[in-house]
Amino acid sequence: MIQLEHVSKQFEAGKQTVEAVKDVSLHIEKGTIAGIIGFSGAGKSTLARCINLLERPTEGKVTVGGAELTALSERQLREKRKKIGMIFQHFNLFASRTVYGNVAYPLKGRSKGEIDQKVRSLLELVGLSDKAEAYPSQLSGGQKQRVAIARALASNPEVLLSDEATSALDPETTRSILRLLKEVNRTLGVTIVIITHEMGVIKEICDQVYVMEGGRVVESGDVFQVFASPRAAVTRRFVDSTSNFSRIQELLDDPAHPIRLNPGDYLLRLNYLERSTSEALISNISRRFELDVNILLGSIELIDGNPLGGLVVVAGGGHDKITAAVAYLSKRNVLVEVISHG
C-alpha cells in the first residue's frame, strides 16, 4: 500500500543542512497498522510527512496505493491526498467551524443530502453524534481527536497517517482513541501508519513496527518479534520503557544502593521467549545448580496475544555454577543477559 524507496529529506537551516531522514526504504501492506517509533528528533514525523508529501523528499520515491506521488503534478497530488487521511498531535481542527462543519470540510462540492448523510454516519462511528453543533473549543482533547479522525475519514481514504495523535492525551483517552483506530482499521480496511514515541501505543495496536534513530530505520519487523528480541540499543530502551525493567538501572545507580551484590553474585536479566513462561525455571535452576536466586523484578506482557516477559534476578553460587545455569536456560529459549556482577 505504501512504499518508500531510498527516501531522504534534508532541511536547510541557515547555512547548516540537517538531514532529517536518511535513505529510508519501507513497505507497508494494505490493511495493516504500522508503527514508526523514535525519540524526538529521530525523523519519524518528517518521514510520515513524506508519505503524503507535506514534505517533499529530497531524494527517493514514494508510492501510495499504486500511484507514485513523487512523480505527480501539484494538482494530481492534491487529488491523491484525499485518499490519505491525517490526524495530528494538536488535532488541528478549524476553530471557526462546528464539529459538523469540520467533518464536512473535505466533502465540499457534494450534494447537501450526501454531505449530511456522510457526516452523520462518521459522527456516529466516532461516538459524537450529540456534539455536531459544538465548536472545538467546547470539546475535550479526546473528543477533538475523534472529530479529527471523522474528518480524516470523510473522503474515504485508503491510508490514515497518525502523527503523534495520542501524545497530548491522558492514558485512558489514549487507549480509547487507539481502540477507535483499530476499529477503523478492521471495519473500513484502512491502512494505518502510527507515529509515536510511546512503545505502549505500538504494543497496543500495531502489527509492524519501524524503529527510527538519527533519521534511519534501525530496526523493523512484526511487533512481537521486535519486542521479544530487540537488536538495536534504542529498541531495547523502548521495549524496556513499557515494562519496569528500565528501573533496574536506576536502582543500580541509586546512591542508597538498594541492590547489593556480594562477591560471586550475578545480576541477571532473563527474557522469556514464546512458551517458556509456563515452566518453573527458577525452581529448576536453583535445584539443579544449587544457586540462590532472588527475584527483583518481573513482568509479563501480552503482545499480539503472545505472552512475553522476563525477570531480573540476583543469582549467587559462584561463576561456574552460574555459567552452567545460563547455558541451561539458553537451551530453554530464555535469553540471559548479565547486567552486573559483584
Next chain:
Amino acid sequence: MAELLNQIIPDVVVRSDQLWRAFWETIQMVSISGAISLVFGIPFGVLLFTTKEGGILQNRPVNFILGKICDFFRSIPFILLGILLIGLSRLIVGTGIGVRGIIIPLLFATIPFLGRQVESALAEVPAGLIEAAEAMGSSPWEIVWRVYLKEAVPGITRGVTITIVSLINFTAVAGTLGAGGLGNFAIMYGHSKNLPQITWTVILIIVVLVSAVQFVGGYIAKKATH
C-alpha cells in the same frame, strides 16, 4: 432641548446647517473610502502574507515589491500624502478637492494600513490548520478562502476597526486640504474664528463616532470567536 443647546453652545446652533453638512461629508468620506479599502486592502493583506517565504503562495519578488509599496505609503504622514496625490486624484476622479478629491489619498493611506492589519491577523491562524487543509488536498486558493479568511474573521474585524478609526483621523486632517468634513469645520470656526464651542462639539462628535465603530467592531469580533 433646542432652547438648552442654544444656551450652552449658541455658536454651534447658529451654524447647525454647516455642522450637519460637515458631519455628512465625514460620513461619506469614511464610508466610501472604507468600503473601497476593504475591497482592496483584504486581498492586499492576503498577498502580503501568503507570498512570504514559507507561505502557501510563496513568491519572493512579489512579496518584496508589495512590502516596499506598503511601507512607502505608510511612512508618509497623511497631510503630505494628500498634497502628493492631488495630481493623481485629478487624473482619476477629475478633482483634487472636496469629498471626491480626497478619496484617492485616503485610499493610499488606508489600503496599506489595512493590508498590514490583515497580514498580522492571518499570521495568527495556527500553521497546523494549514497543514491539515493541505493534507486534505485543498488548493492554495481554497486554503485562503476556506481556512485563512474564515479562521481570521475575528482578527480581520479588529484590523478593520482600527483602520476605520484611523480613517476618521485622516478625514479630519483632510479638512485642512480642502476636503470638507468635521475637521474642516473645526478648523474654519473653532480655530480660525476662535470659537472653542465649535472645537469641543466636533471633538465630542468624533469621540462618539469612534466609540461606536469600536463597539460594533468589538461585538462582531466577539461573535465570530468560538
